[in-house]
Structures are given as C-alpha cells and as structure tokens.
Ligand code: PEP
C-alpha cells in the first residue's frame with residue numbers, strides 16, 4: 001500500500017502515520033517528493049485494512065497495490081485447481097461438467113423424473129433447491145429437509161452426485177448430510193459468516209457471483225472460504241444486474257477468461273438464471289464453453305409449465321437432451337469427451 005500525504009502535511013503528521021503503520025506490525029518507508037510525501041507500506045502478506053490510517057491528519061489517500069485476495073489468485077498458486085467430487089473432476093483440462101435439475105425440489109416424483117431425464121441425457125450432477133432464497137415471502141420457499149431427502153434419493157437412484165443451496169449456518173448440518181456439494185447462492189455471496197463456516201468444512205462449494213459483485217468482490221468472497229482451509233471451491237457466473245430488463249440478468253461471459261487468468265479455481269456458468277429465458281439457455285451454454293467455462297449449470301424440469309419456481313427458464317427433458325447432444329459435439333471440437 002502507498003499512503004499519499006497532503007501537500008501541506010507536517011513532519012509530525014508523517015511520523016504519526018509511520019507509528020500507526022508500525023503498530024500494525026508493518027514497515028513504513030517515507031518517500032519524500034518535490035511536492036508531497038508518500039509512505040510505502042512493506043511487510044504485508046496481502047491486502048492491508050487502511051481504516052486506522054486513512055482518516056489520520058495529513059493523509060490524502062491510501063492506494064492499494066495488493067489485491068484483497070491472495071490464496072485464490074494465480075500469482076500465489078500458478079497451477080489450476082481441480083475440484084474432485086467422487087469420480088467427477090471439475091477444472092482445467094477436464095471434460096466440462098454439466099449440472100442439471102429443477103430450480104426447486106417439489107416432490108419425490110418430480111425429482112426422480114428430473115434425475116432420470118438428466119442422467120439419461122448425460123449430465124454429471126443433479127441439482128435442486130430445498131432452501132430457496134425467494135425475492136418475496138409469498139413465493140414457494142422450498143421443502144427444507146424433506147426436500148433434501150428427496151434430492152439424495154433421486155441422485156442415488158440414478159447414481160449421480162447432488163448439489164443444493166445452503167442459506168444459513170444452521171442449515172449446514174442437514175445440507176452436508178444429504179448433499180455432495182454446497183451451493184452458496186448469489187444473494188449470499190457476501191454472507192461472510194457462512195463463507196467462513198463452509199471454509200472450515202471439507203465439502204466442495206459452488207460459489208455463485210453476487211448479482212452486483214465485481215470480479216474483485218467475487219474472488220475476495222472465494223478467498224474467505226479458502227482462507228479457512230477449504231480449497232474445494234468452484235466459481236459460478238450467473239449474470240449480473242444491469243440496466244437491461246429484456247433478460248433476467250446480463251450474462252457477463254467475459255469474466256470466464258478473465259477469472260481463468262486471475263485465479264486457479266474452476267469457473268462454470270449458469271445460463272438459466274443469467275438469461276431467465278429458456279430459448280436463450282442452449283446457445284448461452286455453448287457460448288460459455290467456448291469462452292472457456294469448466295462447465296454449466298442448467299435448470300431442467302419434467303414439466304416447466306407446472307414448475308413452482310423459475311419455469312420460464314427451465315428446459316424440459318427433450319430440450320435438455322438436444323442441448324446435451326450439441327454440447328457433446330462442441331466438447332469434442334474443444335478436445336473433450338463429454
Ligand atoms: C439457484 O441456482 O437456485 C439460484 C437461486 O441461483 P442464484 O443464487 O444465482 O440466483
């Protein structure tokens with residue numbers, strides 16, 4: 001970090017800043033300039049919290065040189081992380097993963113039908129929400145633990161690992177009992193207590209990008225998990241909030257190659273929540289793989305017209321099957337066997 005002093009800062013003010021920096025266990029190196037003094041901060045392992053410094057008398061601004069994340073960055077860890085879930089491997093050089101299933105778990109019949117359909121078409125993981133973060137309290141909130149059991153049962157019936165969202169720390173025990181992967185949804189990307197808690201577990205985590213999160217905030221959220229010891233993190237771009245209302249969100253596909261440069265963690269794309277429109281899901285799934293995503297997560301419902309949640313963006317069985325055929329061709333072109 002570089003601390004830039006005001007033009008008229010006194011030598012006493014510069015000394016005070018040095019003292020505060022040193023009290024933080026860091027070194028302060030004053031750099032006198034022809035107009036103003038700057039103070040270089042040395043010895044930090046990562047981002048420096050500047051709250052104790054920026055309001056000191058004579059300080060003009062604190063310029064951060066290091067990023068608020070380190071453990072998830074490629075500078076720190078040049079090799080790509082492969083996240084293993086049973087026999088499944090997600091990451092660089094691996095066949096793209098396809099996660100599919102309904103937005104929410106509605107019944108055992110719906111879940112087993114969805115599981116059979118996506119398994120037959122060639123998906124590698126089954127999704128379904130039991131705890132649903134709905135915008136309004138009158139919408140279907142999910143079946144809770146009953147739903148978790150249905151998801152597990154449906155996954156076991158077809159031999160697929162399962163993923164479901166966890167919204168609160170108190171739900172972690174139950175979700176870990178039934179699910180192979182913990183999903184942290186867009187609305188909880190900055191639920192720092194939840195991030196720390198899943199960081200203390202060994203269960204793989206799918207971290208979705210917050211709807212107004214910058215890339216830096218997204219990676220800093222992943223850093224919370226990895227900093228606690230859990231390195232099994234997969235990132236998921238799911239569209240961001242912009243002025244555009246024609247699609248549910250704006251799919252920011254450029255973050256896929258960007259994050260692959262910046263971080264060693266795998267990144268997948270959710271074209272369902274990103275677009276909100278079933279007709280756009282197949283083409284944006286293909287675009288995601290072309291952009292270098294390590295997989296996609298797609299909402300599939302046996303009867304989208306009757307879905308209790310997100311029917312308009314859900315594919316039915318035949319549409320998913322034809323998407324899988326297209327993805328298989330594309331994956332082969334990209335050098336993978338799907
Ligand atoms: C979901 O995947 O079920 C979901 C709620 O997505 P998001 O958190 O991206 O809105």
Ligand code: MN
Nearest residue numbers: 103299309310
């Ligand atoms: Mn949904």
